[in-house]
Amino acid sequence: TVVFTNLPADSRVRIFTTxxxxxxxxxxxxEGSEQVGGQMRWDTVNTAGSDVSAGVYLYKVEMPxxxxxxxxxxxxx
Numbered sequence: 573t574v575v576f577t578n579l580p581a582d583s584r585v586r587i588f589t590t591x592x593x594x595x596x597x598x599x600x601x602x603e604g605s606e607q608v609g610g611q612m613r614w615d616t617v618n619t620a621g622s623d624v625s626a627g628v629y630l631y632k633v634e635m636p637x638x639x640x641x642x643x644x645x646x647x648x649x
Contacts, residue, residue: 573615586632629644
């Protein structure tokens, strides 16, 4: 499980492959991924419910009243 922390209320997290394909939209696509106490969890599955492959992924945090933030994460299986 990947945990995004220190998120302002009503944030969204989008996860992409390095080719730019969308892997997940949090919290919209997954039950249990809602934001609680500034944290949002992702259980490393794609929108079809399959486990994502090991590799590098990009994420974008969209926050109200702030600039979006881009980062990288690595999934190791």
